[in-house]
Amino acid sequence: MARHIVASTSEIPPGGNKVVDVAGRDIVVFHVNGEFFALLNRCPHEGAPLEKAACVARLTSPEPGIYQRSRVGEMLRCPWHGWEFDMRNGQSWFDPKRVKIRSYPVAVERGEELQKGLYVAETFPVHVEDSYVIVEV
Amino acid sequence: MSEVIDRPLREDEKPAASRLRIVDCDVHPSLHSFDDLNEFLPKRWQQHLKEYGSHLRTPYLFTTPYPRSSPLIARRDAWPPTGGPPGSDLAFMQKQHLDPLDVEFGILQVLDLFIFSQQNLEFGAAIQRAINDWQLALWSHRDPRLKASILVGQDGVDLAIAEIERCAKIGEYVQINVSPRANEPLGRRRYWPIYERAQELDLPLGIHVGGYGGHAPTGGGWPSYYVEEHQSNAHTIAAQLASLVIEGVPERFPKLKFVFIEGGFGWIPSAVWRMDQHFERFRSEVPHLKRKPSEYVREHFWFTTQPIDEPDEARHLRSLIEWVGIDRLLFSSDYPHWDFDDPRFAFKTPLTDAERRKIFSTNARAVYKF
Ligand code: FES
Numbered sequence: 001m002a003r004h005i006v007a008s009t010s011e012i013p014p015g016g017n018k019v020v021d022v023a024g025r026d027i028v029v030f031h032v033n034g035e036f037f038a039l040l041n042r043c044p045h046e047g048a049p050l051e052k053a054a055c056v057a058r059l060t061s062p063e064p065g066i067y068q069r070s071r072v073g074e075m076l077r078c079p080w081h082g083w084e085f086d087m088r089n090g091q092s093w094f095d096p097k098r099v100k101i102r103s104y105p106v107a108v109e110r111g112e113e114l115q116k117g118l119y120v121a122e123t124f125p126v127h128v129e130d131s132y133v134i135v136e137v
Numbered sequence: 138m139s140e141v142i143d144r145p146l147r148e149d150e151k152p153a154a155s156r157l158r159i160v161d162c163d164v165h166p167s168l169h170s171f172d173d174l175n176e177f178l179p180k181r182w183q184q185h186l187k188e189y190g191s192h193l194r195t196p197y198l199f200t201t202p203y204p205r206s207s208p209l210i211a212r213r214d215a216w217p218p219t220g221g222p223p224g225s226d227l228a229f230m231q232k233q234h235l236d237p238l239d240v241e242f243g244i245l246q247v248l249d250l251f252i253f254s255q256q257n258l259e260f261g262a263a264i265q266r267a268i269n270d271w272q273l274a275l276w277s278h279r280d281p282r283l284k285a286s287i288l289v290g291q292d293g294v295d296l297a298i299a300e301i302e303r304c305a306k307i308g309e310y311v312q313i314n315v316s317p318r319a320n321e322p323l324g325r326r327r328y329w330p331i332y333e334r335a336q337e338l339d340l341p342l343g344i345h346v347g348g349y350g351g352h353a354p355t356g357g358g359w360p361s362y363y364v365e366e367h368q369s370n371a372h373t374i375a376a377q378l379a380s381l382v383i384e385g386v387p388e389r390f391p392k393l394k395f396v397f398i399e400g401g402f403g404w405i406p407s408a409v410w411r412m413d414q415h416f417e418r419f420r421s422e423v424p425h426l427k428r429k430p431s432e433y434v435r436e437h438f439w440f441t442t443q444p445i446d447e448p449d450e451a452r453h454l455r456s457l458i459e460w461v462g463i464d465r466l467l468f469s470s471d472y473p474h475w476d477f478d479d480p481r482f483a484f485k486t487p488l489t490d491a492e493r494r495k496i497f498s499t500n501a502r503a504v505y506k507f
Pocket residue numbers: 043044045046047048078079080081082083
């Protein structure tokens with residue numbers, strides 16, 4: 001597993017995402033409530049591009065007529081048939097053991113830290129004063 | 138059921154010139170705005186559209202409009218960057234759908250303005266005529282892959298026949314579309330003049346699910362939820378299949394072809410088994426039928442594949458396909474709608490190359506003759 005610098009944190013606004021090509025993989029990095037998540041940019045169902053997915057809340061209902069929202073923005077709803085996935089681990093909501101999107105570990109590190117380790121910068125020069133999103137593939 | 142896919146696309150999953158080019162029997166173009174129709178619509182009806190809009194038969198306000206699951210029932214990635222609704226920009230459709238999926242022919246199915254369900258029959262006919270012209274001018278003539286359909290509202294039979302004649306003279310349309318939700322079941326005699334003309338012209342009848350009739354979409358009444366209503370597409374057309382067969386339409390018009398569009402095909406075996414079984418018992422009620430219902434179905438009806446059923450076990454889908462008949466199925470994507478099927482991944486069961494060729498291309502080419 002190598003660690004790849006894929007974006008500066010300021011590049012992906014809250015609620016937004018960025019698609020990156022890492023080691024031949026089409027990966028999409030989401031920014032949700034101050035956290036970053038990296039997933040394969042391809043729905044396991046029929047292959048829809050997840051960069052177009054909606055970042056939604058988990059909607060549950062203990063009984064008809066009562067609706068509860070939680071984990072706002074952390075569920076991903078596929079742009080095609082609407083299957084829902086948990087952004088944290090790529091698990092599907094309806095069959096979490098069998099259907100998932102491949103997810104990748106993400107870290108955020110300061111430029112000065114990055115000087116020390118073994119990283120692969122994808123597309124841009126790194127400035128020590130910024131923070132960067134690192135995806136491990 | 139799917140597994141995790143953690144790999145780039147394999148070569149055989151990528152469309153390439155050497156691979157099978159597909160015929161997509163359900164592509165939805167949209168009006169950019171009602172103004173698109175001005176050039177095809179007499180002033181009198183432009184004014185009407187502006188002042189009165191549609192007059193439909195649904196009993197409740199807002200039962201028809203979108204969103205239904207997704208704004209404009211569309212894929213979230215299908216909104217053209219140039220603005221306008223999904224399906225309204227040819228260049229974007231080419232780039233997102235026709236080119237990458239290697240679509241050799243796409244058959245247009247227009248749903249705008251609930252064209253089949255207009256209560257004011259003259260207004261309906263004017264809109265149908267405008268939309269039929271618009272399909273050629275803005276779609277087929279600009280991209281010859283796209284084939285137009287003659288849309289008519291069958292409740293105004295004389296108006297429908299006039300429009301069929303007009304379009305048939307132009308000679309560019311591949312089928313006649315009627316609604317599965319008309320005033321009466323499709324097998325009724327009042328609609329037979331349309332079938333007679335279709336047979337003479339050798340044009341298949343396309344029946345796309347949806348639309349709004351005066352009847353509840355389920356036999357039990359009006360559903361509460363979209364997901365509940367969406368199920369009703371299958372039983373609405375199952376009822377229409379029974380009506381056509383049992384009222385004797387294929388018996389009476391032995392060359393007529395019907396294509397059921399967007400109803401899927403999972404429901405077909407049991408519907409047809411039941412018809413056959415009852416036919417054995419009740420033959421004397423319907424002596425005009427000379428053969429078993431299944432025989433009519435196997436000769437006169439084709440079914441587009443989307444929305445494809447996804448049983449947990451791939452072999453169940455396989456048996457279903459075999460039972461319905463590899464020759465009866467026509468691939469359709471339903472682009473750009475939310476339940477779009479991607480031709481590369483929709484069939485979650487193995488198909489041989491010969492089977493793929495039939496479902497994705499040659500069956501449709503035989504039915505539509507191109
Ligand atoms: S492709 Fe994602 S839900 Fe079907």
